[in-house]
Amino acid sequence: MELFEYTASQLSGMLREKKVSAAEVTQSVLDRIEAVDEKVKAYLTVTGEEAKQQAAEVDELLAKGEPLSPLAGIPLAVKDNICTKNVRTSCASKMLGNFVPPYHATVMKKLEGCRPVMVGKVNMDEFAMGSSCETSYFQKTANPRNLDYVPGGSSGGSGAAVAAGEAVLSLGSDTGGSIRLPSAYCGVVGLKPTYSSVSRFGLVAFASSLDQIGPLGRSVEDVAMLYSAICGYDPMDATSAKREYPDFYANLKADVAGKTIGIPEEYFAQGVSEEVQQKVMAAAKVLEGLGATLKTVSLPSTSYALNAYYIISSAEASSNLARFDGVKYGYRTPEYHGLDEMYEKTRSEGFGDEVKRRILLGTFVLSSGFYDAYYKKAKLLQNRIGEEFDQQFESCDLLLTPTAPDTAFKLGENMGDPLKMYAADVCTTTVNIAGLPALSIPCGTAANGLPIGMQLIGPKFSEQTLLNAALAYQQETGCCAVAKL
Amino acid sequence: MLNPNYEVVVGLEVHAELNTESKIYCSCKNAFGLEVNSQCCPICMGMPGTLPTLNMQVVEYAIKMGHALHCNIHRICKQDRKNYFYPDLPKSYQISQFDIPLCETGYLDVLVENPDKSSYQKRFGVTRIHIEEDAGKLLHSANIDGSLVDFNRCGVPLIEIVSEPDFRSSAEAHAYLETIKSILQYLDISDCKMEQGSIRADVNVSVRKKGSKEFGTRVEMKNVNSFSAVVRAIDYEAARQIEVLENGGEIFQETRRWDDAKGENVLLRSKEDSQDYRYFPEPDLPTIVLEQEYVDGIKESIPELPNIKLIRFTQDFGISYDEAQVLLEEPEKCAFFEESVAKKVCSPKIICNWMVGDLTKYLREKKLSLGDTALTVDAFTALLKMIEEGKISNAAGKQVFEVLLTQEHADPAKIVEEKGLAQISDDSALQAVVDQVCEANQKSIQDYKNGKTNALGYLTGQCMKATKGKGNPAKMKELLLEYLQTH
Numbered sequence: 001m002e003l004f005e006y007t008a009s010q011l012s013g014m015l016r017e018k019k020v021s022a023a024e025v026t027q028s029v030l031d032r033i034e035a036v037d038e039k040v041k042a043y044l045t046v047t048g049e050e051a052k053q054q055a056a057e058v059d060e061l062l063a064k065g066e067p068l069s070p071l072a073g074i075p076l077a078v079k080d081n082i083c084t085k086n087v088r089t090s091c092a093s094k095m096l097g098n099f100v101p102p103y104h105a106t107v108m109k110k111l112e113g114c115r116p117v118m119v120g121k122v123n124m125d126e127f128a129m130g131s132s133c134e135t136s137y138f139q140k141t142a143n144p145r146n147l148d149y150v151p152g153g154s155s156g157g158s159g160a161a162v163a164a165g166e167a168v169l170s171l172g173s174d175t176g177g178s179i180r181l182p183s184a185y186c187g188v189v190g191l192k193p194t195y196s197s198v199s200r201f202g203l204v205a206f207a208s209s210l211d212q213i214g215p216l217g218r219s220v221e222d223v224a225m226l227y228s229a230i231c232g233y234d235p236m237d238a239t240s241a242k243r244e245y246p247d248f249y250a251n252l253k254a255d256v257a258g259k260t261i262g263i264p265e266e267y268f269a270q271g272v273s274e275e276v277q278q279k280v281m282a283a284a285k286v287l288e289g290l291g292a293t294l295k296t297v298s299l300p301s302t303s304y305a306l307n308a309y310y311i312i313s314s315a316e317a318s319s320n321l322a323r324f325d326g327v328k329y330g331y332r333t334p335e336y337h338g339l340d341e342m343y344e345k346t347r348s349e350g351f352g353d354e355v356k357r358r359i360l361l362g363t364f365v366l367s368s369g370f371y372d373a374y375y376k377k378a379k380l381l382q383n384r385i386g387e388e389f390d391q392q393f394e395s396c397d398l399l400l401t402p403t404a405p406d407t408a409f410k411l412g413e414n415m416g417d418p419l420k421m422y423a424a425d426v427c428t429t430t431v432n433i434a435g436l437p438a439l440s441i442p443c444g445t446a447a448n449g450l451p452i453g454m455q456l457i458g459p460k461f462s463e464q465t466l467l468n469a470a471l472a473y474q475q476e477t478g479c480c481a482v483a484k485l
Numbered sequence: 486m487l488n489p490n491y492e493v494v495v496g497l498e499v500h501a502e503l504n505t506e507s508k509i510y511c512s513c514k515n516a517f518g519l520e521v522n523s524q525c526c527p528i529c530m531g532m533p534g535t536l537p538t539l540n541m542q543v544v545e546y547a548i549k550m551g552h553a554l555h556c557n558i559h560r561i562c563k564q565d566r567k568n569y570f571y572p573d574l575p576k577s578y579q580i581s582q583f584d585i586p587l588c589e590t591g592y593l594d595v596l597v598e599n600p601d602k603s604s605y606q607k608r609f610g611v612t613r614i615h616i617e618e619d620a621g622k623l624l625h626s627a628n629i630d631g632s633l634v635d636f637n638r639c640g641v642p643l644i645e646i647v648s649e650p651d652f653r654s655s656a657e658a659h660a661y662l663e664t665i666k667s668i669l670q671y672l673d674i675s676d677c678k679m680e681q682g683s684i685r686a687d688v689n690v691s692v693r694k695k696g697s698k699e700f701g702t703r704v705e706m707k708n709v710n711s712f713s714a715v716v717r718a719i720d721y722e723a724a725r726q727i728e729v730l731e732n733g734g735e736i737f738q739e740t741r742r743w744d745d746a747k748g749e750n751v752l753l754r755s756k757e758d759s760q761d762y763r764y765f766p767e768p769d770l771p772t773i774v775l776e777q778e779y780v781d782g783i784k785e786s787i788p789e790l791p792n793i794k795l796i797r798f799t800q801d802f803g804i805s806y807d808e809a810q811v812l813l814e815e816p817e818k819c820a821f822f823e824e825s826v827a828k829k830v831c832s833p834k835i836i837c838n839w840m841v842g843d844l845t846k847y848l849r850e851k852k853l854s855l856g857d858t859a860l861t862v863d864a865f866t867a868l869l870k871m872i873e874e875g876k877i878s879n880a881a882g883k884q885v886f887e888v889l890l891t892q893e894h895a896d897p898a899k900i901v902e903e904k905g906l907a908q909i910s911d912d913s914a915l916q917a918v919v920d921q922v923c924e925a926n927q928k929s930i931q932d933y934k935n936g937k938t939n940a941l942g943y944l945t946g947q948c949m950k951a952t953k954g955k956g957n958p959a960k961m962k963e964l965l966l967e968y969l970q971t972h
Binding site for chain 1: 527530531532533534535536537538539566568570572575576577578634761763764765768769770771
């Protein structure tokens with residue numbers, strides 16, 4: 001077994017037992033990138049030299065016997081919309097193709113103290129808008145489980161890198177399913193944390209009220225390890241929750257016995273493939289076998305969630321992306337006459353079609369005369385959806401649904417049909433709308449050989465319950481392996 | 486003069502920069518006049534991924550103004566994004582407040598001066614006060630093709646005070662603006678430096694036939710950069726609108742730009758071109774929720790405001806509008822006046838006369854503030870008491886006053902003694918002088934009796950001369966008149 005194939009928790013033990021060095025682990029992952037990224041195309045920037053330097057520092061500290069975080073020396077890939085000081089942060093857009101932030105996102109600052117080794121920045125849908133990682137200006141990432149298929153989006157690079165062994169852990173961001181969908185498509189574990197539990201400072205905003213940074217890994221332990229390091233109150237983010245955050249990794253234990261798991265019937269309806277429904281229900285039976293109680297429940301507003309999601313997220317995006325105007329940083333059109341033309345050409349040339357589509361949609365729903373009909377109604381719906389979840393959590397500890405209605409689709413298959421593309425998010429957007437935590441974990445393989453993911457949803461700040469239940473399932477069914485490439 | 490058949494209707498939107506220590510959404514210093522782009526950070530420059538956090542001092546200052554203008558304070562309110570593109574606005578949206586401002590529905594009592602120097606009190610409605618961030622500044626240089634942007638002002642906290650359309654003349658608008666400015670200064674929440682743009686006004690003007698209940702179509706004027714320009718801009722715009730209407734034309738809702746140098750305005754944009762700002766709640770900032778005790782606590786900290794003082798001074802002390810304005814110019818001067826009055830050893834009127842006259846003249850000449858002088862309330866009022874009681878003359882008082890301004894711990898009584906300035910008020914001593922002067926000037930006495938009353942002035946002067954200026958002039962005049970009647 002190669003070093004890049006181990007999980008973070010395994011490597012963490014091996015590093016402490018001096019069985020391997022951080023330099024060796026990092027080199028193994030860098031070699032893997034060298035070997036397979038030509039096919040997978042997960043990375044936009046590989047920071048090999050800096051990674052080796054960081055690994056050497058970890059080895060030095062290990063030799064001195066300094067107390068270190070379990071993350072120390074673990075190779076990490078970071079989605080390219082999370083600001084990394086002095087390392088290009090492009091959001092996979094021509095608009096920010098030359099943008100090098102002079103500051104770290106809060107999550108990167110927190111990780112500095114934990115000393116994981118950042119090996120590079122990974123691909124995504126442009127400005128995190130998309131479900132396939134195909135809207136990137138730079139390249140299309142392939143699904144390591146089958147290179148003809150998409151890895152899912154928008155954190156496609158994060159999911160693909162972890163599945164391909166090109167990183168042990170990765171950071172993604174999730175606005176409507178962007179961590180969970182690639183996790184399901186690539187067959188890895190991903191956690192979308194409770195809104196407000198991870199600082200958004202330094203995450204280039206798509207939809208401020210829905211965005212959340214979260215971890216992806218090949219095991220539940222790994223995801224818990226990274227989440228524990230990045231969560232917490234941040235005075236730089238006014239929406240961040242001021243509360244005590246336990247050590248989710250240290251407190252992790254396989255435990256689902258006695259929990260009531262709700263199965264919302266709306267998530268097992270038309271549009272969700274038979275195969276996905278069967279696999280997720282089979283997983284439910286496994287959990288039942290571990291001592292959980294299953295209960296059919298109803299979330300009647302689910303069918304409206306996708307509409308509310310696209311209104312709210314596009315409205316916020318139209319405003320958040322207005323700052324990319326060619327004045328201060330990023331792309332500026334080379335030739336223009338006057339200010340208005342500079343704006344028009346810069347934004348026409350700097351943004352891709354999907355981003356423009358969302359900006360147009362968002363601008364429309366906020367326009368005077370349409371605000372009440374769209375944005376205001378969507379916000380009312382948001383309250384309703386939140387209330388329906390709250391009601392179910394009075395009698396359920398967790399909810400179980402498919403992560404996506406089907407397995408990954410082929411590269412290019414949905415690019416001509418935005419609505420079909422948007423439908424991939426139908427099981428995940430409700431969670432963002434309600435600000436809840438949710439975890440996607442593989443629950444088997446479809447006949448086409450592609451992985452299927454199931455989604456565990458909990459009430460706000462119930463990450464420990466989610467992780468414990470997922471670990472119980474993982475111990476029963478096995479951990480995900482690195483894709484053969 | 487405006488056509489007397491018409492009435493002008495004005496509403497004002499005042500933007501005032503608050504003098505908080507740091508900016509509204511980041512920790513950059515809130516300072517003016519420093520090196521270009523030296524007072525900004527990734528947050529106020531709207532760099533990708535950065536987030537705003539609200540400076541609560543801004544909320545406190547805005548609530549102070551809200552209380553001062555008798556507003557309802559919304560303990561629960563929100564911030565909104567106003568979206569538009571301009572190079573001085575780095576995020577391409579301004580964080581402001583849209584439908585739920587921090588303060589709403591207040592009023593301001595203002596004393597307005599008539600052209601004949603009489604004055605009347607009027608209450609103007611205040612629609613709302615909200616908090617928002619300022620934008621940067623574009624710089625133009627002949628040496629550079631294009632424009633440069635200075636982001637230092639980005640994120641400087643502003644309050645916008647929106648009035649009801651309650652002003653019926655440019656004089657009313659001017660009095661209101663002066664009052665707003667003095668309140669901001671008394672609360673010490675804004676530097677109010679017009680030349681630095683720390684207080685600015687947008688002016689809405691319409692006209693209607695006298696007696697009409699309906700408002701006319703309003704025109705908004707931008708770029709009105711001083712209070713005196715507000716007066717000129719209103720008078721110009723009202724005259725323009727009346728002329729259009731009198732010629733059978735129609736007024737359109739539009740925005741015009743005031744050019745104070747040319748004394749005219751030009752069309753900036755018509756209603757059709759008005760921007761859709763697509764306001765929506767700022768998702769990066771949570772709802773502002775304030776405790777009742779906090780809001781009440783701020784109210785208790787507010788001193789009596791200058792507009793109320795103005796009304797009180799003119800009504801209670803017999804002080805004119807102009808004199809009161811001079812006393813109210815600086816909070817320090819006003820406090821000195823009130824402390825002096827509170828001593829109750831001399832009349833408010835004489836305190837006012839000396840403060841508005843000699844003291845203000847001295848401070849202006851020397852470019853000093855009151856605190857830079859050695860003058861104390863005790864010494865000042867003791868001096869004025871001596872003058873009022875006739876112990877020293879006004880002229881002698883001036884000599885003492887000069888010492889009090891420069892010499893610490895000076896005792897006016899001692900100075901009078903040392904300089905021999907005491908007035909002769911003793912009847913027998915003065916009678917002797919009067920008798921002596923009258924005998925020596927029989928011609929003047931004849932002149933007086935023949936109706937030349939100015940001869941009395943001459944005789945008084947001669948008496949003063951004989952006492953080397955120390956004779957009590959009132960007493961002397963009394964004795965002279967008595968002599969003239971009995972001889």
